[in-house]
Amino acid sequence: MAQKHSKTSRPAPSQEPLTKEELDFLHDLLLKERGNILNRIRRYSDARTTTRQAGEEMADVGSDNFIRETNLSMIGDEAERMRMIDTALQNFQNNTYGICQECGRRIGIARLKAKPYARYCIDCKESHEAQEPGFRHV
Numbered sequence: 001m002a003q004k005h006s007k008t009s010r011p012a013p014s015q016e017p018l019t020k021e022e023l024d025f026l027h028d029l030l031l032k033e034r035g036n037i038l039n040r041i042r043r044y045s046d047a048r049t050t051t052r053q054a055g056e057e058m059a060d061v062g063s064d065n066f067i068r069e070t071n072l073s074m075i076g077d078e079a080e081r082m083r084m085i086d087t088a089l090q091n092f093q094n095n096t097y098g099i100c101q102e103c104g105r106r107i108g109i110a111r112l113k114a115k116p117y118a119r120y121c122i123d124c125k126e127s128h129e130a131q132e133p134g135f136r137h138v
């Protein structure tokens with residue numbers, strides 16, 4: 001479904017395809033971020049183990065539980081980011097990387113450098129955010 005974009009002072013994104021150098025850079029960026037996420041997930045998972053013994057202070061146990069729950073939440077966030085990165089890497093294989101899933105236009109290089117797993121051009125992202133408060137899809 002093609003999305004109509006509001007008139008803004010921002011120039012229209014280029015429809016020129018990404019260069020090989022840009023694609024290589026973004027692919028490497030995705031792989032690097034994927035490795036970083038795996039390392040963070042491992043750290044969060046390692047921190048979930050406890051060395052507490054029965055009879056220790058309830059405050060300590062409560063603190064451990066809070067840390068464990070926080071780590072689980074962070075693992076969930078990282079897993080979602082990993083899923084988006086994997087989708088972006090798959091889009092490289094399908095020759096659809098850098099194409100907005102809403103309007104079909106090319107996503108700007110500056111946006112891809114900031115979020116190489118972006119699925120929407122900035123105009124479609126802003127349109128979704130205006131229509132759906134709390135919209136988090138990149």
